[in-house]
Amino acid sequence: MGNTHGMRNAYGVETVRAAERELMARLPQGALMQRAAAGLAAACADLLGRVYGARVVLLVGSGDNGGDALYAGARLARRGAGVSAVLLAPGRAHPGGLAALLAAGGVVLQEDAEDTVRRADLVVDGIVGIGGRGGLRDGAVPLAEAAREARAVVAVDLPSGVDADTGEVRGAAVRADLTVTFGTHKPGLLVDPGREYAGSVRLVDIGLALPGEPEVEALQHADVAALLPVPGAESDKYRRGVVGVAAGSDRYPGAAVLAVAGALRGGAGAVRYVGPAGGAVLARFPETLVSDRGPAKAGRVQAWVVGPGAGDDAQVVEEVLAAEVPVLIDADGLRLAPRDVVRERSAPTLLTPHAGEAARLLGTGREEVEAARLSAVRELAGLYGATVLLKGSTTLVAGAGGGAVRVNATGTPWLATAGSGDVLSGLAGSLMAAGLEALDAGSVGAYLHGLAGRFAADGAPVGAHDVAEAIRYAWRDVVRTG
Numbered sequence: 001m002g003n004t005h006g007m008r009n010a011y012g013v014e015t016v017r018a019a020e021r022e023l024m025a026r027l028p029q030g031a032l033m034q035r036a037a038a039g040l041a042a043a044c045a046d047l048l049g050r051v052y053g054a055r056v057v058l059l060v061g062s063g064d065n066g067g068d069a070l071y072a073g074a075r076l077a078r079r080g081a082g083v084s085a086v087l088l089a090p091g092r093a094h095p096g097g098l099a100a101l102l103a104a105g106g107v108v109l110q111e112d113a114e115d116t117v118r119r120a121d122l123v124v125d126g127i128v129g130i131g132g133r134g135g136l137r138d139g140a141v142p143l144a145e146a147a148r149e150a151r152a153v154v155a156v157d158l159p160s161g162v163d164a165d166t167g168e169v170r171g172a173a174v175r176a177d178l179t180v181t182f183g184t185h186k187p188g189l190l191v192d193p194g195r196e197y198a199g200s201v202r203l204v205d206i207g208l209a210l211p212g213e214p215e216v217e218a219l220q221h222a223d224v225a226a227l228l229p230v231p232g233a234e235s236d237k238y239r240r241g242v243v244g245v246a247a248g249s250d251r252y253p254g255a256a257v258l259a260v261a262g263a264l265r266g267g268a269g270a271v272r273y274v275g276p277a278g279g280a281v282l283a284r285f286p287e288t289l290v291s292d293r294g295p296a297k298a299g300r301v302q303a304w305v306v307g308p309g310a311g312d313d314a315q316v317v318e319e320v321l322a323a324e325v326p327v328l329i330d331a332d333g334l335r336l337a338p339r340d341v342v343r344e345r346s347a348p349t350l351l352t353p354h355a356g357e358a359a360r361l362l363g364t365g366r367e368e369v370e371a372a373r374l375s376a377v378r379e380l381a382g383l384y385g386a387t388v389l390l391k392g393s394t395t396l397v398a399g400a401g402g403g404a405v406r407v408n409a410t411g412t413p414w415l416a417t418a419g420s421g422d423v424l425s426g427l428a429g430s431l432m433a434a435g436l437e438a439l440d441a442g443s444v445g446a447y448l449h450g451l452a453g454r455f456a457a458d459g460a461p462v463g464a465h466d467v468a469e470a471i472r473y474a475w476r477d478v479v480r481t482g
């Protein structure tokens with residue numbers, strides 16, 4: 001699909017460095033840094049509103065990230081801002097950038113740096129960029145803390161302390177209101193926890209030529225619109241796909257109702273329900289085809305959803321996994337699905353764990369997964385030979401065969417409500433039944449689900465059934481404006 005639909009792509013450090021080398025070889029020395037600094041200064045000016053008289057403090061590390069900050073500071077000083085620089089490694093600050101700042105009337109702060117930072121209208125974080133390793137070093141930590149009290153913080157390329165390739169934050173990091181990033185988004189700006197530190201992100205084009213496949217990509221409205229299933233004139237319900245839902249238990253009948261609620265809004269022509277909660281499902285959704293036999297004998301389906309609220313019924317999971325159609329496994333199903341059976345399936349499998357479930361499957365802790373979401377989702381996909389959707393504030397979807405990981409950012413904290421995951425399972429399973437590949441079904445499902453959560457919540461708490469009902473508004477919004 002490439003860039004044609006405006007997909008937001010993020011490339012890792014190695015790829016960026018290679019593209020930079022290639023471009024630098026064709027440009028006069030320093031030209032790239034001037035492009036970066038010009039874009040950075042413009043973004044700072046927009047944020048400040050009035051540049052003349054503004055108090056700007058630059059936090060300057062020892063690399064080119066600091067160079068960008070210094071040159072941008074020089075531009076702001078020429079427009080009348082009072083610009084001072086804190087050099088974290090005096091003697092190793094970018095010489096050309098420092099000379100430019102001083103020539104423009106900027107100063108180097110020798111003392112009271114933290115106080116000055118606190119009182120700044122704008123702090124520019126040029127401590128470290130894509131050359132950074134690990135969290136902030138000791139000397140930078142108090143400055144990063146002081147910056148939180150300043151009126152605004154702009155991070156240069158990425159917030160210092162955030163890992164560009166993974167979004168991991170090991171130790172302290174700068175919290176930015178705006179990140180001005182160069183050439184391409186970096187994975188760490190799209191994936192939590194890094195994304196939270198970045199604030200809003202503005203991309204400055206510096207002319208980098210990047211390869212076709214990014215490390216991380218985020219679908220936008222138009223991408224989703226192009227992927228949504230559209231029934232043809234002569235579609236009947238079977239051609240539109242039947243999604244089977246094997247979910248719920250006597251103890252948790254609600255999970256079945258919610259998974260069906262999601263499945264009904266996902267584009268499949270019909271929903272077939274299998275399990276002990278048929279009565280509850282029919283009472284709410286009379287259009288459901290309810291079967292009182294197990295999945296193996298339930299009749300034709302084009303994709304299965306198994307697991308939400310299912311309890312300990314291993315037999316159901318076994319029968320679903322034996323079907324030669326795409327299968328989505330969630331919740332209890334994740335515990336009951338043997339890894340080698342999933343690996344050996346010839347039809348696609350989509351696993352949809354939250355961080356706690358992913359941690360159990362990986363034999364690690366929930367915090368470890370939350371701290372390193374990108375590597376966790378890739379590792380799980382490799383272990384199971386399956387597509388994996390890792391739920392969270394930024395949901396990630398990794399394909400079975402590697403490749404770009406999809407990140408979804410439409411979610412809202414209001415979605416962290418009981419049963420919300422059941423709705424997502426039904427929705428994504430329904431999209432698979434309607435013909436989407438597992439990676440697309442997972443990422444389109446997450447996108448619509450997140451958007452539905454926003455529409456349903458509109459700033460107030462919501463229940464999972466509200467989210468299911470709002471899926472159609474999300475769908476319409478995507479179709480109309482995509």
Ligand SMILES: NC(=O)C1=CN([C@@H]2O[C@H](COP(=O)(O)OP(=O)(O)OC[C@H]3O[C@@H](n4cnc5c(N)ncnc54)[C@H](O)[C@@H]3O)[C@@H](O)[C@H]2O)[C@@H](O)CC1
Nearest residue numbers: 020033036062063064065128129130131132133135137157
């Ligand atoms: N290479 C290029 O063509 C361009 C690079 N640009 C800028 O250059 C940056 C990359 O510059 P560099 O390669 O010099 O690397 P950085 O400036 O990101 O950082 C490298 C320096 O920081 C130190 N460092 C590493 N980890 C640290 C930590 N945790 N705490 C404190 N210091 C740490 C290293 O010892 C090294 O001196 C980009 O992020 C971007 O801002 C832009 O000017 C655009 C063009």
Ligand SMILES: [K+]
Nearest residue numbers: 125128156160
């Ligand atoms: K930075």
